[in-house]
Amino acid sequence: MLYLLALLLHHLPLAMGQYDICKSWVTTDDGPSWEFYACQPKAMRMKDYVTVRVDPAGITCGDPPERFCTHENPYLCSDECDASNPDLAHPPKLMFDSEDEGLATYWQSVTWRRYPEPLLANITLSWNKSIELTDDIVITFEYGRPTIMMLEKSLDNGRTWHPYQYYADDCMEAFSMPARRVRDLSTTSANRVLCTEEYSRWVGSKKEKTVRFEVRDRFAIFAGPDLKNMDNLYTRLESAKGLKDFFTVTDLRMRLLRPALGGTYVQRENLYKYFYAVSNIEVTGRCKCNLHANLCTFKEGSLQCECEHNTTGQDCGKCKKNFRSRSWRAGSYLPLPNGSPNACAAAGSAFGNCECYGHSNRCSYIDFLNVVTCVSCKHNTRGQHCQHCRLGFYRNSSAELDDENVCIECNCNQISSLHDRCNETGYCECKEGATGPKCDDCLPNYYWRQGCFPNVCDEELLLCQNGGTCYQNQRCVCPVGFKGVLCQQSRCEADKKDCDGAHSVRAGLGTVLLVVLALQLRGFMDL
Numbered sequence: 001m002l003y004l005l006a007l008l009l010h011h012l013p014l015a016m017g018q019y020d021i022c023k024s025w026v027t028t029d030d031g032p033s034w035e036f037y038a039c040q041p042k043a044m045r046m047k048d049y050v051t052v053r054v055d056p057a058g059i060t061c062g063d064p065p066e067r068f069c070t071h072e073n074p075y076l077c078s079d080e081c082d083a084s085n086p087d088l089a090h091p092p093k094l095m096f097d098s099e100d101e102g103l104a105t106y107w108q109s110v111t112w113r114r115y116p117e118p119l120l121a122n123i124t125l126s127w128n129k130s131i132e133l134t135d136d137i138v139i140t141f142e143y144g145r146p147t148i149m150m151l152e153k154s155l156d157n158g159r160t161w162h163p164y165q166y167y168a169d170d171c172m173e174a175f176s177m178p179a180r181r182v183r184d185l186s187t188t189s190a191n192r193v194l195c196t197e198e199y200s201r202w203v204g205s206k207k208e209k210t211v212r213f214e215v216r217d218r219f220a221i222f223a224g225p226d227l228k229n230m231d232n233l234y235t236r237l238e239s240a241k242g243l244k245d246f247f248t249v250t251d252l253r254m255r256l257l258r259p260a261l262g263g264t265y266v267q268r269e270n271l272y273k274y275f276y277a278v279s280n281i282e283v284t285g286r287c288k289c290n291l292h293a294n295l296c297t298f299k300e301g302s303l304q305c306e307c308e309h310n311t312t313g314q315d316c317g318k319c320k321k322n323f324r325s326r327s328w329r330a331g332s333y334l335p336l337p338n339g340s341p342n343a344c345a346a347a348g349s350a351f352g353n354c355e356c357y358g359h360s361n362r363c364s365y366i367d368f369l370n371v372v373t374c375v376s377c378k379h380n381t382r383g384q385h386c387q388h389c390r391l392g393f394y395r396n397s398s399a400e401l402d403d404e405n406v407c408i409e410c411n412c413n414q415i416s417s418l419h420d421r422c423n424e425t426g427y428c429e430c431k432e433g434a435t436g437p438k439c440d441d442c443l444p445n446y447y448w449r450q451g452c453f454p455n456v457c458d459e460e461l462l463l464c465q466n467g468g469t470c471y472q473n474q475r476c477v478c479p480v481g482f483k484g485v486l487c488q489q490s491r492c493e494a495d496k497k498d499c500d501g502a503h504s505v506r507a508g509l510g511t512v513l514l515v516v517l518a519l520q521l522r523g524f525m526d527l
Contacts, residue, residue, distance in 0.1 A: 019234075019339065022294050022308035036309055038331035038339025039289075041296040043134040046127065046283040047096050049303055053124045054092045054107065061108045061275070062089050068111050069273035070143055071262035077272050081108055092123070095278050104279045106142045112259060112274035115266060121276055123254040125283065128157060129303040130315050133247045135284035137213035142277040144260025147200050148174045151213055154251040161253060165213050166195035169202075174257075182214040187236070190221045191246035202263035209279075215247065234333040248288055291331025291339065292316035309343035319344035325354055325372045327385045357402040359386035380407040392420045413440040415451050447473060456485055466490075 022039035054060055061068070062083030069077040082088040090108035099105055112119045137151070151164040168174035177195040185192060199211040216227065223233040237244045259274045266274070287296030289305035293316050296305050307316035309331070310323040319328045323344040332340040354363040356374040359381045365372050377386035380393045389395055389407035399406045412420050412428035417439040422428045430439035433452030442452040449472070457463055457470035464476035468487030471477050478487035 019291070019333070020294050022292070022341070036341035036343045038291040038333060038341050039294040039308065040132075040291055041286045041289060041294055041305070043284055043286045044296075046131055046285045047125075047281055049127060049298055050096065050283070051126045051128070052092050052095065053122075053126070055122050055124070056120070059109050059121045060091065061110045066111060066113075067272060068108075068275055069270065071260065071273055075270065077270075090277070095123075095281050099279070104142055106277045106279035108142075109256075109259075109276040111272045112266075113271050115268060115271050115274070118257070119259055119274065119276075121256040123256070123278065123281075124158070125252045125281070126158060127250060127303060130155070130248055130250050130288035131285040131303075132244075132288045133215045133249065133283070133285045136215050136282075137252070138280075138282040139211045139254065139278060140209050140280040140282075141211065141260075142209065142279045143275070144202065144262065145199055145209065145211055146256050146259055146276065147202075147261055148258040149200075149211070150255040150257065152253040152255060153249045154253070155245065155248060156250065158251045163193050164252070165193060167197075167200050167211060168195060169197060169200040171195035171197055182217040183220075185218065185221060187221055190218050190236075190240075191243055202260060218247075231336050234339075235336065238333040252283070287315075289316045291333070291341070292343075309341050310346070311344055322346060327387050354385070356386045357381075357406075358404075359402075359406075379404045380409070392422075394422050394424055394426045397425075411438055413438050416440065449474075 019038055019040045020042065021037055023034045023036045026035045060083070061081035065080060065082035065084070065088075067077050067080050069075065069079070080088055081090055083091070090106060092107045094105040095107045097105055107123075109119070109121050146167070147169045149167045151167070152161045153164045154161050166175045166177060171177050171179040175195050179197040180192075180194040181196060181198065182194070185194075219227055219233055222236045223229045227233075237247075256276050259276055261274065287293075287303050287305055289296065289307065290311070292309045292311040293305040293307050296303055298304075302314075304314055305316045307313065309316070310320050311328065312318060312320045317328070319326075323346050325345045328344060329342040331342050334340065354372040354374060356363070356377070359377045359379050360374040362375040363372050364375050371384065373384045374386045377383070379386075380390045382388050382390050387401060392410050393407040394410055396403070396406050396408050408426065410420060410422035410426065410428055412422060413434070414420070416431050416434035417428040418431055419429065422437075427437050428439045430436075431451070433443055433446040433454060435441050435443050442448050445455050446452040447455050453474055455473060456475045457468075457473065463486075464470050464478075465486050465488045466482045467479045468476040468482065476485065476487045478484070481491050483489050483491055
């Protein structure tokens with residue numbers, strides 16, 4: 001009972017708060033209506049909804065069966081892993097089961113019998129849903145913690161991965177990074193990716209089993225050591241660039257790079273005591289609903305926000321149909337204490353609800369479409385809410401939507417670009433041979449001459465051969481009897497007819513020259 005009370009108090013600051021109600025029915029002078037608030041679901045054990053994958057293939061022990069030792073009894077190798085025997089198998093699902101009467105159940109890898117080939121294993125946790133971490137990630141290892149490992153995160157369901165934290169008994173040797181502690185970070189570095197040595201060194205104690213990703217310590221930088229100043233944390237999450245995304249994931253991946261060594265060098269005479277074994281992984285968080293839902297349920301095999309504020313989607317990431325008179329926006333923790341719901345508005349509502357981001361001061365109601373749209377967008381913007389850039393301009397990523405400089409001209413080179421439009425990062429589409437953001441440079445082996453043309457006889461390639469001459473640094477002019485890009489091919493070798501033709505031409509020219517010379521001599525003698 002005391003344990004349950006302690007656990008409740010441990011999670012209390014993160015599980016409760018002022019963002020647990022999305023709306024309330026209020027009565028004003030204009031009549032009854034809904035009053036909306038920013039809201040979010042409560043924190044929960046995310047391992048109950050996770051899908052786990054272990055790779056590479058064959059890394060889980062038991063197929064074929066093999067024996068293994070422990071560091072406590074390294075030469076008493078009586079333990080066995082056998083995938084065909086439920087009592088001796090160690091499949092991945094045992095990392096998330098409930099352990100009865102204190103008996104540890106765990107996933108286990110094969111032993112390091114192929115040393116010195118690295119013993120590498122990846123454990124990937126997927127939710128198919130954006131979640132926000134609210135407490136430490138805790139991984140419990142049986143038979144020793146890895147001496148080297150990495151924790152990675154994905155924000156796009158595993159398509160791309162980013163380092164989250166490095167772990168090593170020697171950070172400089174393993175990752176060329178100095179060892180740091182999370183509790184030493186500052187408000188400006190709270191989302192720094194670091195390497196820690198706190199969880200990798202061998203201590204010889206069975207109690208030292210856990211490896212942590214310290215979420216609470218990073219929260220404490222803003223909310224204080226007891227996490228009592230949550231308002232300051234919420235303010236920082238809203239205002240500090242990238243901080244909210246730092247605690248958001250769709251997937252986590254543990255890359256196990258070197259197993260526990262028992263405080264010694266690798267002992268090649270007994271490689272059966274080196275392996276990985278994970279008995280539990282705790283991930284506490286909440287569904288990311290963009291502050292538009294206070295409930296998240298498990299439906300059809302995945303988590304789903306119960307969206308409010310006229311929003312919809314797995315993360316409440318868009319407005320419902322007929323509620324799109326303004327652009328969708330995530331809710332905000334600010335202003336405290338209730339935040340801003342940024343609810344989607346019904347089409348056809350008052351013109352004052354139409355959001356033009358300061359790029360237009362006039363709106364028009366289009367009756368047959370039942371929508372309100374901004375008129376005469378300024379500052380090179382366009383769209384129903386002046387939220388897009390005109391053709392020939394692209395979005396300034398460092399400016400907010402209401403900034404007059406939100407759209408930057410593409411400035412594509414008119415000669416070497418296909419058109420004056422660019423992508424969302426400002427890069428133009430170039431003609432063949434051209435390169436650069438604005439298509440104003442040439443690729444290697446091309447040169448600029450009112451456009452990019454391929455070099456043939458520059459210094460990077462061979463010079464024109466067999467007496468050929470370079471014309472405008474673009475092509476070789478070949479002498480009679482040779483052809484090819486660099487005049488490198490004999491016409492005689494390529495085609496017998498060309499050779500005969502070239503010989504005939506040379507013979508004919510010789511005859512003409514002799515006749516002319518004879519006529520000149522005769523005229524001289526007549527004198």
